[in-house]
Amino acid sequence: MDIVVIETPQLGDRSYLIHDGAVALVIDPQRDIDRVESTAREAGVTITHVAETHVHNDYVSGGLELARKHGATYLVNAADPVKFDRTPVSDGETVSIGSFTVKAVATPGHTHTHLSFIVEDGEKQAVFSGGSLLFGSVGRTDLVAETDTVGLTRDQYASVRRLVEEADHSAGLYPTHGFGSFCSSGPATGADSSTIGEQLTANHALTDPDEEHFVRELINNLTAYPSYYAHMGPANAKGPGPADLSVPESLDAAELTRRLDDGEWVVDLRNRVAFSSSHLQGSISFEYGDGSSFTTFLGWVMPWDQQLTLIGSREDVEDAIRDLSRIGIDSPDAAVGTDPRTVAPDAAVASYPQVGWDGLLAGRADGETVLDVRRTDEFADTHVDGAVNIPLHELLNRMDEVPAGKLWVHCGSGYRASAASSLLQRAGKDVVHINAMFDAAAAAGVPMTRTAVEA
Structure with missing residues (x-):
């Protein structure tokens, strides 16, 4: 059994192609399925099965189109209210694919109907955990509905424990989220690979013996997530069509x-x-x-x-x-x-000026605003003395709250501040873009307010 990782770093996700040299299973494919098809061709295998761990909230799935195009069996939880034909699969059900088997394990938490898959060929076992057990953490539990968050967090705590009981400790762990995705939560490790055994000693969801403490800490540490997530679940439940990747004729x-x-x-x-x-x-x-x-x-x-x-x-x-x-x-x-x-x-x-932190110190006049467009949790941790915080993703709807006068705009790296500066200038504001790493501000002599408690 060979496992090929197909990374999508732009969204912090991974898809997987599992094969035995002849036939292949694809788990959680992205919408641009040509990458998966190229991987299968390189391996010389036929895609016979496609599986989803859950109805995704952070991207449009390519699973339906991939299955249709290749005549593959499309494994989707029987409890998912989807509007397309699929092969329903339920907790405990096992599917044979070539020389390996795939067992579905219900792992609610990231969603109510989340499944993980344990794949084995008699010698090797691998766990595909989607948005359940991640490297050092678990998938976030607040994407379904605010009223469901506490219950889903409790589900997540129980689910990962059940999953590690079902799997061998030597089994490799292959999550979909957790590589920069906003679908992850908690102190993700940033590791590139792991096993079930490693997670038993390194994952806070497995090492915290107090469920109430786990639930409280996870929920307290959840941060804002992209607004477009609201559109992903409905699109995936309806059944996404193929992606058009062609470049249109250039506008005159x-x-x-x-x-x-x-x-x-x-x-x-x-x-x-x-x-x-x-x-x-x-x-x-x-x-x-x-x-x-x-x-x-x-x-x-x-x-x-x-x-x-x-x-x-x-x-x-x-x-x-x-x-x-x-x-x-x-x-x-x-x-x-x-x-x-x-x-x-x-x-x-x-055009507008672009400076570093030294430019802020040398050029900012009394009364001019430092506008921090990082998330509120970032701002609460540490910020420039006297700065005003309006996160980039809230800026369009809060433009009337932006102070008058010259604005010195910064974020964590300069990227979000560039987008914010352009939006502000578009709205008629006078901006200076601080294109610098926030972590370098204090060393440059910028007065800071730090509210986080350091260990």
Whole structure:
């Protein structure tokens, strides 16, 4: 039995292809299924089964399309209220696939109907835990409904204990979430691999003997999660269609200018330094780079179901279209090009200053606002003295709360602050983008307020 990991670092998730050299099972595939198909071709195997650990909240699944395209059996919990044909599977049920078997284990907590799968071939055992048992933590329990959170947290505590009892301690652990995904909770370790035995001594959900303490601590440490999550579950229950990954014909300059003039959402994918120095007035900065922050923050900030226009290199536009398809943002338009004056020669061009922490210390006048666009939990831990906190994902709806005058905008790395600065400038604000790591602020001499209790 061979296990191939298919990573999606842009969302902090993993999918898996398990095969015996002839036939394969795919667990929790992302919507861009061509990556899975390429992996299967390279292994020389036929995809005969696809399985979902749960109805996902953080991405649109490719499971239905993959199963349809390959004539594969689609294993989905019998209790999931989905609107498509699938092969229902329930707790304790075992399915044979080639030379290995797959056992479904009910592990509610991340969702009410969550399943984990124990796969074995007589010599080797592996546990595919989805959003249940993660490396050092468990999947978050507040994505279904606020009224269900306490009950699901109790379920999670019990589920992971049952799972480790069902599995061998030597079994490898293969979670879907926990690699940067907002679907994880608690003190995830950042490990790249683990076993059930290791988790028995390293995972707080298994080492905490007090269920009440576990429930209280997990819930108290839950942070904000992307607003687009609200759309993922319904899309997955309905049955997602195939992703269109084609790059559209580039918009002409006149149409792009019209969209800017009409206040439509035009997203610039270039490096945030290049954006600050020169960009089309009214455009928004969401630097693509390696895509690690792009999908989550754009999907979190932009109004849902509104047309997006992407500006950037063809490579970045192509990659961004793929990434956005994973969260159900389909068919964005594009203006391919990296020079604002070339893609829309008649449109107005704007800029704003970009500084480091030394620039803040040297240039900020009395009364000017430091605007911190990190999450509220980050701000509560440590922040610049006197700073105002409006998280990036709340900024559009709280623009009337932004103080008047010059704004010195920062976040944890400069990425969110770039998006925030562009949104603020679009709204007519006077901004300075602090493009610096927050962890370097104190060493630079910026006065700080620290509220966290250090060990």
